[in-house]
Amino acid sequence: MSRALKAHLLLVLVTFIWGSTFVLIKGAVQHDVSPLVFNLVRMTLATVALALIFHSDIRAIRGPSFRAGALVGTWMWLGYEFQTTGIRHTTASKSAFITGLSVVLVPLFLSIFWKRRVNPWSVTGVVCAFAGMFLLTVPAGKSVIGNWTSVNIGDVLTFACAISFAFQIIFLGRATERHAVGQIAFLQIAIAAAWMAISIPFARETAHLHLSKIVIWAITITGLFGTAAAFSIQAWAQQFTSPTHTALIFSLEPVFAWITSYVVLGERLGLRGGLGAVMILAGVLISELLGAASTSREAERKSSVRQVV
Numbered sequence: 609m610s611r612a613l614k615a616h617l618l619l620v621l622v623t624f625i626w627g628s629t630f631v632l633i634k635g636a637v638q639h640d641v642s643p644l645v646f647n648l649v650r651m652t653l654a655t656v657a658l659a660l661i662f663h664s665d666i667r668a669i670r671g672p673s674f675r676a677g678a679l680v681g682t683w684m685w686l687g688y689e690f691q692t693t694g695i696r697h698t699t700a701s702k703s704a705f706i707t708g709l710s711v712v713l714v715p716l717f718l719s720i721f722w723k724r725r726v727n728p729w730s731v732t733g734v735v736c737a738f739a740g741m742f743l744l745t746v747p748a749g750k751s752v753i754g755n756w757t758s759v760n761i762g763d764v765l766t767f768a769c770a771i772s773f774a775f776q777i778i779f780l781g782r783a784t785e786r787h788a789v790g791q792i793a794f795l796q797i798a799i800a801a802a803w804m805a806i807s808i809p810f811a812r813e814t815a816h817l818h819l820s821k822i823v824i825w826a827i828t829i830t831g832l833f834g835t836a837a838a839f840s841i842q843a844w845a846q847q848f849t850s851p852t853h854t855a856l857i858f859s860l861e862p863v864f865a866w867i868t869s870y871v872v873l874g875e876r877l878g879l880r881g882g883l884g885a886v887m888i889l890a891g892v893l894i895s896e897l898l899g900a901a902s903t904s905r906e907a908e909r910k911s912s913v914r915q916v917v
Contacts, residue, residue, distance in 0.1 A: 611848045612848045612849065614845075614848075615844070615845035615848040615849050616845075616849060616857065618841050618844075618845050619841070619842065619845050619849065619854060619857045619858070620857055620860070621841075622838045622841050622842060622845075623857055623858055623860050623861050623864060624860075624864050625829065625833050625834050625838060626834055626838065626861045626864075627704060627860070627861045627862065627863065627864025627865040627866075627867075627868060628829075628864060628865070628868045629826070629829060629830050629834050630695065630700035630701070630703055630704045630865040630868070630869065631700045631865070631868045631869050631872050631873060632822070632825060632826040632829060632830065633646070633692060633695055633700075633826055633830065634695050634696075634699075634700040634703075634869075634873070635822045635826070635873075636822050636823045636826035636827075637692060637695065637696050638696065639818075640817075640818040640819075640820045640822065640823045641816065641817045641818065641823050642813050642814060642815050642816050642817070643689070643692035643693045643695075643696065643813065644689065644692075644693075644804060644807060644808045644811050644813060644815065645808065645815050645816065645817050646692060646817075646823070646826070646827070647688050647689060647692050647800075647804045648801060648804040648805055648808065649817070649827050649831070650826075650827045650830045650831035650835070651688070651797055651800050651801035651804055651831070651835070652801050652831075653827060653828075653831035653832060653836075654797050654801075654831045654832070654835035654836045655794070655797050655798045655801050657831070657832055657835075657836035657837075658793055658794045658797055658798075658835075658836050658839070659794060659798075661790070661836065661840055662790030662791070662793060662794050664790070665788045665789075665790030665791045665794070666790065666791065666794050668788065668791065669791050669795070672786070672787070673783075673786075673787040673788070673791045673792070673795070674795060676779070676782070676783035676786065676787055676792065676795075677783060677787070677791060677792050677794070677795025677796055677798075677799060678795065678799045679779050679783070680776055680779045680780045680783050680792060680795070680796040680799075681795055681796040681797065681798065681799025681800045681802075681803070682799060682800075682803060683772050683773070683775045683776035683779060684772075684773075684776045684796050684797070684799075684800040685799070685800040685803040685804060685807075686768075686769075686772035687710075687769050687770075687772035687773040687776055688769075688800065688804075689804070689807070690765045690766065690768040690769035690772060691703065691707060691765075691766060691769035693765055693813075694761075694762040694763070694764070694765030694766040694768075694769060695762065695766070696762065697760055697761050697762025697763075697765070698760050698762030698763050698766060699869060699873075699875045699877075700865055700868075700869040700873065700875060701862070701865055701866040701869040701870070701875050701877060701885070702744060702745070702760075702762075702763060702766070702877070702881070702885075703762070703766050703865070704861060704862035704865030704866065704869075705740075705741075705744060705862040705865075705866070705884075705885045705888045705889070706741060706744070706745070706763060706766040706767055706769075706770055706888075707766060707769055707770055707773065707862070708770075708859070708861065708862045708888060708889070708892055709737055709738075709741060709767070709770040709774075709888060709892075710769075710770040710771070710772075710773035710774040710776075710777060711774075711777075711858075711859075711892045711895060711896055712730075712733050712734045712737040712738075712891050712892055712895045713734075713770060713771060713774035714774050714777050714778055715730040715734070715895060715899065716730075716734050716774075717774055717775065717778060718778065727899055729894055729895065729898040729899040730894075730895050730899035732891075732894055732895075732898075733890075733891040733892065733893075733894035733895025733896070733898075733899055734891065734895065735891070736887050736888075736890050736891035736894060737887065737888045737890075737891025737892060737895070738891070739884075739887055739891075740883075740884040740885065740886065740887025740888035740889075740890070740891060741767070741884065741888060742754070742884065743880050743881065743883055743884030743887065744763075744877070744880075744881050744884030744885055744888065745759060745760065745763040745767075745884070746758075746759055747759075747880075748880055776796075780792065780796065789843055793839050793843075797835060797836075856893070856896075856897060859889060859892050859893055859896065862885070862888070862889065863889065866885065
Protein backbone atom coordinates (compact mmCIF):
# COMPACT_ATOMS: atom_id res chain seq x y z
CA MET A 609 0.00 0.00 0.00
CA SER A 610 1.43 3.37 -1.02
CA ARG A 611 1.88 6.17 1.51
CA ALA A 612 -0.61 8.34 -0.36
CA LEU A 613 -3.32 5.66 -0.19
CA LYS A 614 -2.54 4.99 3.48
CA ALA A 615 -2.73 8.74 4.20
CA HIS A 616 -6.13 8.99 2.49
CA LEU A 617 -7.51 6.01 4.40
CA LEU A 618 -6.22 7.33 7.72
CA LEU A 619 -7.79 10.74 7.08
CA VAL A 620 -11.11 9.04 6.32
CA LEU A 621 -10.76 7.12 9.61
CA VAL A 622 -10.04 10.34 11.53
CA THR A 623 -13.03 12.02 9.90
CA PHE A 624 -15.27 9.09 10.82
CA ILE A 625 -14.09 9.28 14.45
CA TRP A 626 -14.82 13.02 14.53
CA GLY A 627 -18.25 12.49 13.01
CA SER A 628 -19.22 9.66 15.33
CA THR A 629 -18.19 11.58 18.46
CA PHE A 630 -21.25 13.84 18.13
CA VAL A 631 -23.44 10.87 19.04
CA LEU A 632 -21.15 9.89 21.93
CA ILE A 633 -21.04 13.42 23.33
CA LYS A 634 -24.80 13.79 22.99
CA GLY A 635 -25.34 10.62 25.01
CA ALA A 636 -22.75 11.50 27.65
CA VAL A 637 -23.85 15.07 28.45
CA GLN A 638 -27.55 14.26 28.37
CA HIS A 639 -27.60 12.93 31.95
CA ASP A 640 -24.28 11.59 33.28
CA VAL A 641 -21.89 14.55 33.03
CA SER A 642 -22.18 18.32 32.73
CA PRO A 643 -20.74 19.79 29.49
CA LEU A 644 -17.93 21.81 31.07
CA VAL A 645 -16.76 18.93 33.25
CA PHE A 646 -16.82 16.60 30.26
CA ASN A 647 -14.69 19.04 28.23
CA LEU A 648 -12.23 19.48 31.10
CA VAL A 649 -11.69 15.74 31.57
CA ARG A 650 -11.28 14.93 27.87
CA MET A 651 -8.99 17.91 27.23
CA THR A 652 -6.85 17.06 30.24
CA LEU A 653 -6.50 13.51 28.94
CA ALA A 654 -5.59 14.83 25.49
CA THR A 655 -3.04 17.24 27.04
CA VAL A 656 -1.25 14.38 28.79
CA ALA A 657 -1.23 12.31 25.60
CA LEU A 658 0.14 15.18 23.48
CA ALA A 659 2.78 15.93 26.14
CA LEU A 660 4.06 12.38 25.66
CA ILE A 661 3.97 12.66 21.85
CA PHE A 662 5.56 16.12 21.50
CA HIS A 663 7.75 16.22 24.64
CA SER A 664 10.85 17.36 22.74
CA ASP A 665 9.00 20.27 21.08
CA ILE A 666 7.38 21.29 24.37
CA ARG A 667 10.77 21.79 26.05
CA ALA A 668 11.57 24.41 23.41
CA ILE A 669 8.47 26.54 24.04
CA ARG A 670 9.29 30.22 24.50
CA GLY A 671 7.27 33.42 24.96
CA PRO A 672 6.19 33.98 21.32
CA SER A 673 5.11 30.37 20.78
CA PHE A 674 3.30 30.33 24.12
CA ARG A 675 1.34 33.48 23.27
CA ALA A 676 0.42 32.12 19.83
CA GLY A 677 -0.68 28.79 21.29
CA ALA A 678 -2.63 30.51 24.06
CA LEU A 679 -4.60 32.54 21.51
CA VAL A 680 -5.46 29.44 19.49
CA GLY A 681 -6.34 27.56 22.68
CA THR A 682 -8.67 30.31 23.87
CA TRP A 683 -10.74 30.12 20.67
CA MET A 684 -10.71 26.32 20.89
CA TRP A 685 -12.01 26.54 24.47
CA LEU A 686 -14.87 28.79 23.41
CA GLY A 687 -15.70 26.51 20.48
CA TYR A 688 -15.91 23.35 22.56
CA GLU A 689 -17.82 25.01 25.39
CA PHE A 690 -20.47 26.35 23.01
CA GLN A 691 -20.63 23.07 21.09
CA THR A 692 -20.91 20.72 24.06
CA THR A 693 -23.46 22.90 25.85
CA GLY A 694 -25.44 23.36 22.65
CA ILE A 695 -25.61 19.67 21.78
CA ARG A 696 -27.70 19.05 24.91
CA HIS A 697 -30.49 21.08 23.31
CA THR A 698 -30.22 20.03 19.66
CA THR A 699 -29.62 16.85 17.67
CA ALA A 700 -26.18 15.38 17.04
CA SER A 701 -26.59 15.62 13.26
CA LYS A 702 -27.66 19.30 13.35
CA SER A 703 -24.76 20.08 15.67
CA ALA A 704 -22.32 18.54 13.19
CA PHE A 705 -23.63 20.43 10.16
CA ILE A 706 -23.80 23.78 11.97
CA THR A 707 -20.26 23.27 13.33
CA GLY A 708 -19.16 22.63 9.74
CA LEU A 709 -20.05 26.24 8.92
CA SER A 710 -16.72 27.22 10.50
CA VAL A 711 -15.03 26.27 7.21
CA VAL A 712 -17.00 28.80 5.14
CA LEU A 713 -16.75 31.45 7.87
CA VAL A 714 -12.94 31.48 7.59
CA PRO A 715 -12.72 33.34 4.24
CA LEU A 716 -15.54 35.64 5.37
CA PHE A 717 -13.69 36.62 8.56
CA LEU A 718 -10.39 36.96 6.68
CA SER A 719 -12.12 39.43 4.39
CA ILE A 720 -13.78 41.40 7.21
CA PHE A 721 -10.96 41.55 9.77
CA TRP A 722 -7.81 41.07 7.66
CA LYS A 723 -8.98 42.71 4.43
CA ARG A 724 -8.26 39.60 2.39
CA ARG A 725 -9.81 39.42 -1.08
CA VAL A 726 -12.61 36.86 -1.30
CA ASN A 727 -13.10 35.09 -4.64
CA PRO A 728 -16.62 34.59 -6.07
CA TRP A 729 -16.64 30.85 -5.34
CA SER A 730 -16.03 31.45 -1.64
CA VAL A 731 -18.85 34.00 -1.57
CA THR A 732 -21.14 31.49 -3.29
CA GLY A 733 -20.17 28.85 -0.73
CA VAL A 734 -20.93 31.18 2.17
CA VAL A 735 -24.34 32.14 0.77
CA CYS A 736 -25.24 28.50 0.07
CA ALA A 737 -24.14 27.38 3.54
CA PHE A 738 -26.05 30.15 5.32
CA ALA A 739 -29.17 29.38 3.30
CA GLY A 740 -28.75 25.77 4.40
CA MET A 741 -28.37 26.81 8.04
CA PHE A 742 -31.61 28.79 7.76
CA LEU A 743 -33.50 25.72 6.53
CA LEU A 744 -31.83 23.49 9.11
CA THR A 745 -32.41 25.68 12.16
CA VAL A 746 -35.50 27.82 11.50
CA PRO A 747 -38.69 25.73 11.54
CA ALA A 748 -41.29 26.27 8.85
CA GLY A 749 -44.05 28.73 9.73
CA LYS A 750 -46.94 30.62 8.19
CA SER A 751 -44.61 33.26 6.78
CA VAL A 752 -41.93 32.68 4.15
CA ILE A 753 -39.14 33.46 6.61
CA GLY A 754 -40.23 30.67 8.95
CA ASN A 755 -40.99 30.58 12.65
CA TRP A 756 -38.07 32.44 14.24
CA THR A 757 -39.59 32.20 17.72
CA SER A 758 -39.10 28.42 17.64
CA VAL A 759 -35.36 28.53 16.91
CA ASN A 760 -33.58 26.05 19.16
CA ILE A 761 -31.18 27.57 21.75
CA GLY A 762 -28.88 24.64 21.07
CA ASP A 763 -28.59 25.67 17.42
CA VAL A 764 -27.73 29.24 18.45
CA LEU A 765 -24.99 28.04 20.81
CA THR A 766 -23.65 25.71 18.11
CA PHE A 767 -23.46 28.60 15.65
CA ALA A 768 -21.42 30.49 18.25
CA CYS A 769 -19.22 27.38 18.31
CA ALA A 770 -18.77 27.60 14.52
CA ILE A 771 -17.72 31.25 14.83
CA SER A 772 -15.18 30.35 17.54
CA PHE A 773 -13.75 27.46 15.54
CA ALA A 774 -13.42 29.70 12.48
CA PHE A 775 -11.15 32.05 14.44
CA GLN A 776 -9.33 29.03 15.88
CA ILE A 777 -8.62 27.81 12.33
CA ILE A 778 -7.33 31.24 11.29
CA PHE A 779 -5.02 31.72 14.27
CA LEU A 780 -3.89 28.08 14.13
CA GLY A 781 -2.76 28.56 10.53
CA ARG A 782 -0.86 31.72 11.46
CA ALA A 783 0.72 30.06 14.52
CA THR A 784 1.94 26.94 12.70
CA GLU A 785 3.60 29.12 10.05
CA ARG A 786 5.82 30.65 12.74
CA HIS A 787 6.22 27.92 15.37
CA ALA A 788 6.68 24.15 15.63
CA VAL A 789 3.52 22.15 15.03
CA GLY A 790 4.10 20.08 18.19
CA GLN A 791 4.31 23.19 20.36
CA ILE A 792 1.06 24.67 19.03
CA ALA A 793 -0.72 21.30 19.12
CA PHE A 794 0.11 20.86 22.79
CA LEU A 795 -0.46 24.48 23.80
CA GLN A 796 -3.89 24.86 22.20
CA ILE A 797 -5.20 21.77 24.01
CA ALA A 798 -3.48 22.61 27.32
CA ILE A 799 -4.71 26.22 27.31
CA ALA A 800 -8.24 25.10 26.42
CA ALA A 801 -8.15 22.65 29.34
CA ALA A 802 -6.91 25.39 31.68
CA TRP A 803 -9.72 27.75 30.64
CA MET A 804 -12.23 24.94 31.14
CA ALA A 805 -10.98 24.38 34.69
CA ILE A 806 -11.16 28.11 35.47
CA SER A 807 -14.64 28.56 33.99
CA ILE A 808 -16.42 25.70 35.78
CA PRO A 809 -16.94 27.57 39.12
CA PHE A 810 -18.47 30.53 37.26
CA ALA A 811 -20.70 28.54 34.91
CA ARG A 812 -24.46 28.48 35.27
CA GLU A 813 -24.59 24.70 35.33
CA THR A 814 -24.50 22.13 38.09
CA ALA A 815 -21.13 20.45 37.71
CA HIS A 816 -21.42 16.69 37.98
CA LEU A 817 -19.72 13.54 36.72
CA HIS A 818 -21.03 9.99 36.82
CA LEU A 819 -18.55 7.59 35.24
CA SER A 820 -21.09 5.54 33.34
CA LYS A 821 -20.04 3.33 30.45
CA ILE A 822 -21.00 5.92 27.83
CA VAL A 823 -19.11 8.72 29.63
CA ILE A 824 -15.95 6.61 29.87
CA TRP A 825 -16.19 5.70 26.18
CA ALA A 826 -16.89 9.31 25.19
CA ILE A 827 -13.96 10.70 27.20
CA THR A 828 -11.56 8.03 25.91
CA ILE A 829 -12.52 8.33 22.26
CA THR A 830 -12.75 12.14 22.16
CA GLY A 831 -9.66 12.70 24.32
CA LEU A 832 -7.27 10.08 22.94
CA PHE A 833 -8.54 9.18 19.48
CA GLY A 834 -10.49 12.29 18.49
CA THR A 835 -7.88 14.78 19.68
CA ALA A 836 -4.38 13.45 20.43
CA ALA A 837 -4.21 10.61 17.89
CA ALA A 838 -6.27 12.43 15.25
CA PHE A 839 -4.05 15.51 15.27
CA SER A 840 -0.89 13.38 15.02
CA ILE A 841 -2.34 11.32 12.16
CA GLN A 842 -3.46 14.47 10.36
CA ALA A 843 0.00 16.06 10.67
CA TRP A 844 1.60 12.92 9.15
CA ALA A 845 -1.03 12.23 6.49
CA GLN A 846 -1.13 15.74 5.05
CA GLN A 847 2.46 15.31 3.91
CA PHE A 848 1.18 12.86 1.28
CA THR A 849 -2.17 14.40 0.31
CA SER A 850 -3.12 17.67 -1.35
CA PRO A 851 -5.04 20.33 0.60
CA THR A 852 -7.95 19.82 -1.81
CA HIS A 853 -8.14 16.09 -1.09
CA THR A 854 -7.88 16.74 2.65
CA ALA A 855 -10.69 19.31 2.55
CA LEU A 856 -12.87 16.90 0.56
CA ILE A 857 -12.31 14.12 3.10
CA PHE A 858 -12.94 16.41 6.10
CA SER A 859 -16.23 17.56 4.56
CA LEU A 860 -17.50 14.04 5.26
CA GLU A 861 -17.51 14.71 9.04
CA PRO A 862 -21.13 15.93 9.27
CA VAL A 863 -22.18 13.17 6.87
CA PHE A 864 -20.70 10.55 9.21
CA ALA A 865 -22.40 12.31 12.14
CA TRP A 866 -25.69 12.25 10.25
CA ILE A 867 -25.36 8.51 9.52
CA THR A 868 -24.31 7.51 13.05
CA SER A 869 -27.00 9.65 14.68
CA TYR A 870 -29.62 8.01 12.45
CA VAL A 871 -28.36 4.47 13.15
CA VAL A 872 -27.67 4.87 16.89
CA LEU A 873 -30.21 7.48 18.02
CA GLY A 874 -32.81 7.26 15.28
CA GLU A 875 -32.53 11.00 14.60
CA ARG A 876 -34.22 12.31 11.45
CA LEU A 877 -33.78 15.76 10.00
CA GLY A 878 -36.93 15.80 7.88
CA LEU A 879 -37.21 17.18 4.34
CA ARG A 880 -36.56 20.84 5.26
CA GLY A 881 -33.68 20.01 7.61
CA GLY A 882 -32.22 17.47 5.19
CA LEU A 883 -32.22 20.03 2.37
CA GLY A 884 -30.54 22.53 4.69
CA ALA A 885 -27.87 19.98 5.64
CA VAL A 886 -27.16 19.24 1.96
CA MET A 887 -26.87 22.97 1.21
CA ILE A 888 -24.41 23.46 4.09
CA LEU A 889 -22.32 20.56 2.79
CA ALA A 890 -22.49 21.98 -0.74
CA GLY A 891 -21.42 25.40 0.54
CA VAL A 892 -18.43 23.90 2.34
CA LEU A 893 -17.37 21.98 -0.78
CA ILE A 894 -17.79 25.02 -3.04
CA SER A 895 -15.82 27.24 -0.67
CA GLU A 896 -13.07 24.72 0.05
CA LEU A 897 -12.61 23.10 -3.36
CA LEU A 898 -13.59 25.66 -6.01
CA GLY A 899 -12.74 28.66 -3.83
CA ALA A 900 -9.32 27.32 -2.85
CA ALA A 901 -8.55 26.33 -6.44
CA SER A 902 -9.50 29.81 -7.69
CA THR A 903 -7.32 31.46 -5.02
CA SER A 904 -4.41 29.18 -5.92
CA ARG A 905 -4.69 30.02 -9.64
CA GLU A 906 -4.83 33.73 -8.84
CA ALA A 907 -1.68 33.45 -6.69
CA GLU A 908 0.12 31.57 -9.47
CA ARG A 909 -0.93 34.22 -12.02
CA LYS A 910 0.40 37.05 -9.84
CA SER A 911 3.64 35.14 -9.26
CA SER A 912 4.16 34.63 -12.98
CA VAL A 913 3.48 38.33 -13.65
CA ARG A 914 6.09 39.32 -11.05
CA GLN A 915 8.62 36.96 -12.64
CA VAL A 916 8.01 38.45 -16.10
CA VAL A 917 8.36 41.97 -14.74
